[in-house]
Amino acid sequence: MVVREENTARHLGSGDVAVLATPEMIRLMERASVAAVDHLLPEGRRTVGVHVDVRHLAATPLGMRVTARAELVAVEGRRLTFRVEAFDEVERVGEGQHQRVIVELERFRGRVEAKRSLPPR
Numbered sequence: 001m002v003v004r005e006e007n008t009a010r011h012l013g014s015g016d017v018a019v020l021a022t023p024e025m026i027r028l029m030e031r032a033s034v035a036a037v038d039h040l041l042p043e044g045r046r047t048v049g050v051h052v053d054v055r056h057l058a059a060t061p062l063g064m065r066v067t068a069r070a071e072l073v074a075v076e077g078r079r080l081t082f083r084v085e086a087f088d089e090v091e092r093v094g095e096g097q098h099q100r101v102i103v104e105l106e107r108f109r110g111r112v113e114a115k116r117s118l119p120p121r
Contacts, residue, residue, distance in 0.1 A: 001066055003020045003062050004062070007024040008021055009022070018062050019059040025056060025068070028067070028068035028086055029052075029054065029070065029086060029094065032070035032082075033047070033080075033084065036072060036082065037080060044105050045102055047101060048103055050079075050099050050100060052096070054095065054096030054098070057091075057092060057095065058088070064088050065089055067086070068086045069084070070082040078101050079099060080100045080101070080102065081097060
C-alpha cells in the first residue's frame with residue numbers, strides 16, 4: 001500500500017504528524033496473516049484476530065510504499081501464531097506477533113447475531 005493522508009496518524013487522531021499510523025500498520029500485518037493461511041482452510045472455516053503485540057520501529061512518510069509479511073510460527077489447536085513484519089521502501093518499520101483463531105463461519109456468525117439481542121450492560 002502507498003501511504004495516503006487517510007492512513008496517517010494525523011488523520012486517524014493517533015498523533016499530529018503525516019506518517020503511517022500504527023493502526024494502519026497493524027491492519028497490513030493482519031491482512032498478511034489472513035493471506036498466509038485462510039485459503040488453506042476447509043470450506044466454511046476462516047480465522048479471526050485475537051491478539052496483536054507489535055512495535056512500530058520507524059516512521060513512514062506520505063507517498064511511500066509499505067508492505068507486510070507474516071510467517072506462521074506456531075499452531076496450538078485452533079490458535080495460530082504469526083511473526084509479523086512491515087517494511088517501507090527504506091527499512092523495517094514494524095515487527096511483532098499476531099494470533100488468530102480458526103472459526104466455523106456459520107457458528108461464529110450465529111454467536112455474533114445472538115449477541116445483538118442481548119440487553120446492554
